[in-house]
Amino acid sequence: MYLGGLVRKEFGRIRSDKRTLFLLFVIPIILIVVFGLTTGVGLTKFFTSAIITCDDIPTYDDFPNNSSKYDDTFISIMQYNTSSWDLYRYYNATNSEEYDNAYHNCYNFLKNGDIDIIIILPANFSESVENKINPVLIYYIDGSDLAAIIAIEVAIQEPIALFRAETDMIANFTIMVPYLEFDVPFWESAILNYAIPIILPIIILGTTMNLTSLSIVAEGPLPRMLVTPTAKREIILSKLIANSAIMLLQSTEIFIMISFFGLYSLGSLFYFFLVLIMIGFCGICIGLFISTLSPTEQSANQMYIIMFIVIILFSGSILPLNADLQGVQIFINLLPLSNAVPLITDITLKGLFPNLENLFWLNLSSLIYIILAYIIYMFKKLEV
């Protein structure tokens, strides 16, 4: 049979599978529309705090002069002057009983997720400022919130710096002024554009793998076709051509949709489109590999899910990975997402030419999967 005939047959088979076509063309649009409509806000992270000031409690020993002059200054800064903080409530504790009650309330706020941090101003807070000694702040962070644990120590430097400026305690003090390079401008959809390098490859890989993962294993008349002069390599090639054509349409559709929802790209849109196609092609090769390897449809579905989980988990974009071991590095490189994410990031946020090493690994992995699929299919025994 001519290759053209096989490709036509493959198109007919894909067209008859309405469920896959829906998954391929409608689901990406729905995902992009939902994501585009829900991620219009910026990235500014606000921390919410509750303050307990014990500054009114009398102090002795090293701080004989009682003062409670500066706690209000700090509270006012937390309430009105900071850009990344929000004051939920503050308590003025004048004795240990009031402190216990205030702490109990704040603990409940922390537990319920109303606040991220409890800040306690000690009894000698104002006295320390007056004596030009660095006052000590005690704070309790919501340890279940990993983002808060990582960020709060640096974020709290903002109110501290403002307080130091207000109280003229600026000597022996160094602060950093951050400038974000290659970030998404605030007038663009920041979250959407930061998510594009991860979300788009996941959508394309997921749908193209699904498109082809059943294409060989679930096609009943295929073994009978082998009685005719049709060779196995022609069958594989025809499936590759037909599915690639469908993938090309899907990538174009995704490219247009994402442009509608505020794609921010410093680099060439042509390279961006090219990378989307390469990712889709890799998805097709993996799908064919799954389809030839699996003995039944159920196995193919199961393997598709496991493969998809492995690709996402080991991409390095969701979990930080340590690729010091040579074998591990090669394994990670052979997973398409670990190359697709840096490629799209480089093009959209940095405006660079696609990294050749990533391109090489992405295409090499496609080649390896399709060769494996061919070899497995060659040795697969089929009952006619």
Add this chain to the structure above:
Amino acid sequence: MMRFKKKSLRLNFKKFITEITNLKMSILRIVKQVKKEFQLLWADKFNIILAIVMPPLIIVMLGFTMTDDSNQIQSIPCMVVSYDSNTFINENDLVESKLDHYAIPYLNAVNKSNLLDLVRFYNATEEIYAMEQARNALISGSIKVILSLPVGFSEMLEWGFPGLIDCILDASNILYIQQSLNAVYDSIKIFK
């Protein structure tokens, strides 16, 4: 009345026995179904391998590749560009000064920090394209942060004002922004 009660009791007992028998049969049917399902699963060895072998294999791989090891801190590659040796002109009295004695202590602090990996130090007074070279390194991804000591860094600290360190971060990967900020803050804590 008594006879009616007796009859009702007998009927209830019969119903109870029937229900018990039904339940027993139902359990037997379920057991046979389960046995059949096991045979079905056992026949498809590929599925068994996928279901039982793959999940632990993924966890073992994750164990090999995860970096969250307390003995192994991932330091952030950075470059320090110092403009501190350039001439600083005080806006109030137009007096010029060339203090730069806080640049090296800060550089030492960066070296001491386990969270930062100093790739290169540039004295921008001597190398006029220092920032351009550092930016090229940032754009290529070989470093994640440029730390720039501005003109007057030492003068400010010397005169009792806060020292400002410009921290230029690669913000293309949102996962690393906070990590980079924390690393720079660590060097500032050591500098203090």
